[in-house]
Amino acid sequence: MRTGAILIEDLYNELEFWVPYYRLLEAGVELTIVGPKAGIAYQSKHGIPVTSQAAARDLNGTEFDLVVIPGGYAPDRMRRDTGMVNLVRDAYHGGKLIAFICHAGWLAISAGILQGKKVTGFFAIKDDLVNAGAEYLDQPVVRDGNLISSRTPDDLPDFCRTIVSALDE
Amino acid sequence: MRTGAILIEDLYNELEFWVPYYRLLEAGVELTIVGPKAGIAYQSKHGIPVTSQAAARDLNGTEFDLVVIPGGYAPDRMRRDTGMVNLVRDAYHGGKLIAFICHAGWLAISAGILQGKKVTGFFAIKDDLVNAGAEYLDQPVVRDGNLISSRTPDDLPDFCRTIVSALDE
Numbered sequence: 001m002r003t004g005a006i007l008i009e010d011l012y013n014e015l016e017f018w019v020p021y022y023r024l025l026e027a028g029v030e031l032t033i034v035g036p037k038a039g040i041a042y043q044s045k046h047g048i049p050v051t052s053q054a055a056a057r058d059l060n061g062t063e064f065d066l067v068v069i070p071g072g073y074a075p076d077r078m079r080r081d082t083g084m085v086n087l088v089r090d091a092y093h094g095g096k097l098i099a100f101i102c103h104a105g106w107l108a109i110s111a112g113i114l115q116g117k118k119v120t121g122f123f124a125i126k127d128d129l130v131n132a133g134a135e136y137l138d139q140p141v142v143r144d145g146n147l148i149s150s151r152t153p154d155d156l157p158d159f160c161r162t163i164v165s166a167l168d169e
Numbered sequence: 170m171r172t173g174a175i176l177i178e179d180l181y182n183e184l185e186f187w188v189p190y191y192r193l194l195e196a197g198v199e200l201t202i203v204g205p206k207a208g209i210a211y212q213s214k215h216g217i218p219v220t221s222q223a224a225a226r227d228l229n230g231t232e233f234d235l236v237v238i239p240g241g242y243a244p245d246r247m248r249r250d251t252g253m254v255n256l257v258r259d260a261y262h263g264g265k266l267i268a269f270i271c272h273a274g275w276l277a278i279s280a281g282i283l284q285g286k287k288v289t290g291f292f293a294i295k296d297d298l299v300n301a302g303a304e305y306l307d308q309p310v311v312r313d314g315n316l317i318s319s320r321t322p323d324d325l326p327d328f329c330r331t332i333v334s335a336l337d338e
Binding site: 014015018019022023025026044046047048153156157158160161 | 183184187188191192194195213215216217322325326327329330
């Protein structure tokens with residue numbers, strides 16, 4: 001059984017949360033919905049709630065095979081929480097997969113894991129990714145080691161296919 | 170290349186549209202978003218728009234390998250349009266796959282394709298399914314020949330897996 005954490009905060013992008021969420025369940029991944037606090041109904045941009053099952057500060061990133069970070073403006077909120085930042089950093093350094101899409105690169109930046117790495121993301125945060133030491137590629141999905149990144153919801157088929165394939169390695 | 174029509178109308182359920190939509194694109198299915206009219210931005214229950222690419226009345230259901238019908242209250246609106254009803258009926262009688270979830274059984278009822286068939290759906294429409302001659306099973310996914318049905322968004326992993334598997338036959 002593979003395990004994954006999927007991160008949540010207010011103003012998350014619906015498609016970038018729910019599409020990987022159900023795709024990974026289909027692939028047999030045991031998912032935990034992780035926010036800054038447990039048991040909070042975080043609201044999407046259009047008001048669709050997702051209730052967190054665990055608080056990041058109570059977990060260690062190395063417990064999971066995979067951490068998925070959806071976009072929207074949620075990553076701007078996630079990076080304010082030390083527990084969320086540490087979860088991503090620890091998972092990365094433990095060799096776990098980190099998959100982020102759209103604005104979610106912001107959290108990867110704050111986790112300090114992008115220096116010298118090839119990534120993509122929403123074009124509005126390209127400067128932030130480059131200033132964090134990453135090489136920005138304008139592609140539907142970019143994989144560099146255990147980092148997997150995509151740009152927008154239109155990239156979700158490539159994003160999901162790459163995550164599922166990487167888990168099967 | 171496999172082809173599919175995914176039907177749309179106002180008040181569609183976001184998860185039941187977008188999760189199969191991106192999952193089928195990932196599987197290499199060429200999808201057409203079909204509504205009663207072409208070029209209309211139909212709104213989800215929470216206000217997420219989907220623009221139709223074609224009008225059902227301009228198509229024949231047998232052009233597609235698969236027709237997917239999302240739920241929400243959209244199916245109550247879809248069944249008012251002769252073109253949408255005929256698309257499903259013609260696809261069914263042409264031996265194409267018909268996949269419906271939640272309240273989408275309403276459109277299958279109006280297409281007259283459920284007599285003697287095993288199906289599932291949201292529990293609120295169980296009586297309608299039974300009155301249309303179907304046998305209702307309370308399961309995450311039910312397949313009977315070229316009919317595939319599920320109950321709620323929680324069933325999406327089973328729903329998607331079964332559709333993709335059926336297309337591969």
